[in-house]
Structures are given as C-alpha cells and as structure tokens.
Amino acid sequence: MSGLFARSEYEARWQKIHEEMAGAGLEAALVFGRGGGSYDRCGDVLYLSNYYSCASGQEVDNPLNTARSFSAVLLQLGEAPELIIDEPDPRHELLAVSRVSGHSDPITAAGKALAARGISGPVGLVGADFLPVKYWRLLKEAAPGTNWVEDERLVQRVRRIKSPAEMERFREGGEIATRSLNLLMEGLVGGVSEAEAVAEAIGELRRSGAVCQMIPVAHGENISRWATEPFSGAGMTVPAQGDLVRGWLDSIIFEGYWLDPGRTAVAGGKPDADQKALMENCIAIVDGVIEAIRPGATVHDVARIGDVLSARFSEGDSQMNDQWPLYGHGTGLYWEHPYIGVKMSEPDDHFEAGMVLGIEAFLHVDGVGTAAHEQNLIVHADRNEIITNSPITWW
Incomplete structure (x- = not known):
C-alpha cells in the first residue's frame, strides 16, 4: 500500500x-x-507530495548531514510543485510530484531553490512552529532578501x-482501528497485562497495513493519568479484577491518516454502580456533543x-x-483544527461538511476514577457518520 492517490487528487x-x-x-x-518517526509534522508535505522521510x-547534525527527516515543497503560482528532500534516491513511483531533488542539507537546498526563482513578492513560510532556530538561520542565509510571511494554516x-x-x-482505517481497539479492550478486561493487550492491538494494526504512534493504557491507581508508563504507554502489570481500565489508539496511522478512538471498561467486566454511572455519563457527553455537530454550527456553541x-x-x-x-x-x-474547546478555538470557527473529527470526553469523579471515551466520525450535510465502531460498553 503506497498511500498514493490519483494524480487528479493532488x-x-x-x-x-x-x-x-x-x-x-x-x-x-x-x-x-x-x-x-516524528509523524506529527509530516502532514503538509505528505498531503502535497505523498513523501515521507x-x-x-x-x-544529530554532523559534517555530512544536516536536518535529517526534514523536507519541503516549494509552491509558486503558475508552476508545478518542487519537492526538496533529505534522501538521495526516493521511490519516485510513490510520489505525486515529478520535480524532486535529494540533499544532505534540505534546509539550505530549499532556500537556494527559492532564491533561484528570483521571486520578489511575499513568500509564505509554513512550518515555522517546528523549524529550529538553527535551520531558520540557514534558510535566511540561503535566500537573502526574501519577504517571508508566516502562515501556519495555509495548507x-x-x-x-x-x-x-x-x-x-478513513473508512478503511476505521475498520482497522475497530479491530485493533477490540483486541486491546478484550485483553484489558480479560485479565492480561497492559503490555500484552497492547501487543495484540499493535499486531492487528501491522497485519492490516497500519502503524501507531503510541497505545496509552492505564488502570487502577493510575486511571486518572494518560498512561501508566509515560515512556512506553503500557506497563507490565495486570489490572486487578474491578479496576477501571482505559485503552486508546493514539493514534492508528493508515497510509498517513490518523484515527484515535478510546474506551473505558472494568477488568473482569463487572463494574459496580458508581463505575457504571461514571462510564455511562462520559459516553453521554460524547453522544451529546456529536448530536450538536452539524454544518454551520460554531465550535464554541458545541463546546x-x-x-x-x-x-x-x-x-x-484529573490530569487529562x-x-x-x-x-x-x-x-x-x-x-x-478545530479544537473543540472554548479555550482552544476561535469564536467564529464552525463545522463544515467533509470534516473528519475525533469527539472525546474525560470525566472524573473523586473516589471512583476517570473515564474517557472517543469516537471518530465524518461530518456530512445531513448526518454524522461514525467510522470507529468498537462496542461502546464492555459489560
């Protein structure tokens, strides 16, 4: 699976x-x-070219190589895109662009490619929020006099x-995510260690052509934290019968596209009344938010x-x-964007048909614990299509 769409898509x-x-x-x-390995910032270049380093x-930088894993797409009105990468010989049949060059220093190369165009007008800079200061200096030296305009949301x-x-x-990815999350939760509820449950979930992802960044799980006294083990996401311990357990795909990545469903349950599958109320109320928050989402609705109103x-x-x-x-x-x-929170979005931001969203809630009750729940969906003009279909409850 290459991830490459038809040429007309690009x-x-x-x-x-x-x-x-x-x-x-x-x-x-x-x-x-x-x-x-830093999947979180490959999106714009992947979207434009289907390139991933x-x-x-x-x-670390050395006398031969600088800025490994960085790449750039040079866009100019009336011109075909130019891809500047950090590899000497990519698989060209997997790329959406034909103007491609590999360099040991893609930052300087990108600046020189821009300077060679002789552009006098403003040039958008996309990626300033993760471009290190050192590389910004290299870019300015390679393209002196450029009228830079930062625009993080251009793409x-x-x-x-x-x-x-x-x-x-996304629908295909949703089917994979559903199978993987099912295995994860079956393990956590059924009496295996966090690590064993995660191993089964990862195995399903890889067999299906997907990968993941992390699968964070938690249980018991750590249920109010994102993960029992911050470095690996999963510990070696087995949840005790009656422990709240939470499993999350953060995230499944299928041919570049991300989904991040999550569920909360109880080890052994027999929640007490307080645990059941906590989880059901958390699900109700997610359902209520999903019901309010429609094209034209503002993000603040839904939040x-x-x-x-x-x-x-x-x-x-809780921590979450x-x-x-x-x-x-x-x-x-x-x-x-958008982030569906009053503190995390703009007042005039709104929902549109064609968006894909993750809708989630974190609910804490002192003395009981923290429940969390997330669904992924596609927004349509007349409905919201759920694409992650693992069981809502596990009892």
Whole structure:
C-alpha cells in the first residue's frame, strides 16, 4: 500500500492552495515537513507530495548531514510543485510530484531553490512552529532578501475538508482501528497485562497495513493519568479484577491518516454502580456533543454543550481534564483544527461538511476514577457518520 492517490487528487489540492496563496497576496510558499518517526509534522508535505522521510528524526547534525527527516515543497503560482528532500534516491513511483531533488542539507537546498526563482513578492513560510532556530538561520542565509510571511494554516485550511477519496481511506482505517481497539479492550478486561493487550492491538494494526504512534493504557491507581508508563504507554502489570481500565489508539496511522478512538471498561467486566454511572455519563457527553455537530454550527456553541454536560456529571479533576479542556478535534494527516474547546478555538470557527473529527470526553469523579471515551466520525450535510465502531460498553 503506497498511500498514493490519483494524480487528479493532488492537482486539485495544489489548485486550492494556489487560490489560498493568491487570496493572501503570496507569490510563492515554502512548506516544511518533518518525518522519520516524528509523524506529527509530516502532514503538509505528505498531503502535497505523498513523501515521507525514512530517516530517523533523532539524528544529530554532523559534517555530512544536516536536518535529517526534514523536507519541503516549494509552491509558486503558475508552476508545478518542487519537492526538496533529505534522501538521495526516493521511490519516485510513490510520489505525486515529478520535480524532486535529494540533499544532505534540505534546509539550505530549499532556500537556494527559492532564491533561484528570483521571486520578489511575499513568500509564505509554513512550518515555522517546528523549524529550529538553527535551520531558520540557514534558510535566511540561503535566500537573502526574501519577504517571508508566516502562515501556519495555509495548507491546513485546504486539508480540513476531505475529498471523497480521503473519506474512503478513513473508512478503511476505521475498520482497522475497530479491530485493533477490540483486541486491546478484550485483553484489558480479560485479565492480561497492559503490555500484552497492547501487543495484540499493535499486531492487528501491522497485519492490516497500519502503524501507531503510541497505545496509552492505564488502570487502577493510575486511571486518572494518560498512561501508566509515560515512556512506553503500557506497563507490565495486570489490572486487578474491578479496576477501571482505559485503552486508546493514539493514534492508528493508515497510509498517513490518523484515527484515535478510546474506551473505558472494568477488568473482569463487572463494574459496580458508581463505575457504571461514571462510564455511562462520559459516553453521554460524547453522544451529546456529536448530536450538536452539524454544518454551520460554531465550535464554541458545541463546546459549551460539552461544558454543561461535564459540569453536570463531574466531581473533581484529573490530569487529562487539565491538559485537554476540549471535546475533540479535527483529524486528517494528524490532529487538525478545530479544537473543540472554548479555550482552544476561535469564536467564529464552525463545522463544515467533509470534516473528519475525533469527539472525546474525560470525566472524573473523586473516589471512583476517570473515564474517557472517543469516537471518530465524518461530518456530512445531513448526518454524522461514525467510522470507529468498537462496542461502546464492555459489560
């Protein structure tokens, strides 16, 4: 599975982004990406070119190589995209672009490619939020006099609405995520260690052509934290009968596209009354938010519905509530705007048909624990299509 769409898919993307550039008064744009194990910032370059670096994102600069795992797409109105990468010989049949060059220092190479164009107008810079200061200096030295204009959402504004081909890829990814999450929760409920349950879930992902960033799980006294073991995401311990257990795919990555469903249950499958109420109320928050989402609805209005439901059911706070005061986010080639929280989105942001979302809730009750729940869905003009279909309850 290459992840490559039909050529027409990429041409439509380039055209939409050229329109965004023209509307912003940009003559050109340089779009950076970082791969090599750092999946979180490869999305824009992957979207434009289907390129992903195989280099490790952990390599340090040396006399031969600089900025391993970084790449860039140079866009100019009226011109075909140019891809500047950190590898000497990529698989060209997997790329959407024909203008490709490999370099031991892709940052300097990108700057020189831009300078060679003789562009006098404003140039959009996409990726400034993860481009190190050292590499920014290299870029400026290679392209002196450039009128840089930072625009982190130039590509994301186009990415947020998925094409029919992307929706089909998400549906296939949703089927894989469902099978994987089922195995994870069956293990956690059924009496194996966190690590063993995660191993089964990862095995299903890999057999199906997907990968994951992390599968964080927690149980017992650590249920109010994102993961029992922060480094690996899963510990070697076996949940005790009656422990709350939580499993999450954070995230399944299928041909570049991300899904991140999660569930909460009880080891042994027999929750007490308080545990059952906690989990059912958490599910009710997610269901209430999903019901409110429709094209044209503002993100703030929907987030406030989540706030009202959370206030009704919660007693106390947890690590997850503190760091994620939200009810979901856009998803695509990793997390995307909007973030569905009053503190994390713009007042005028709204939902549109064609978005793919992760809708989630974290609910804590002192003396009982923390439940969490997430669904992935596609927003349509007349409905919301759930694409992760693991059981809602595990008792």
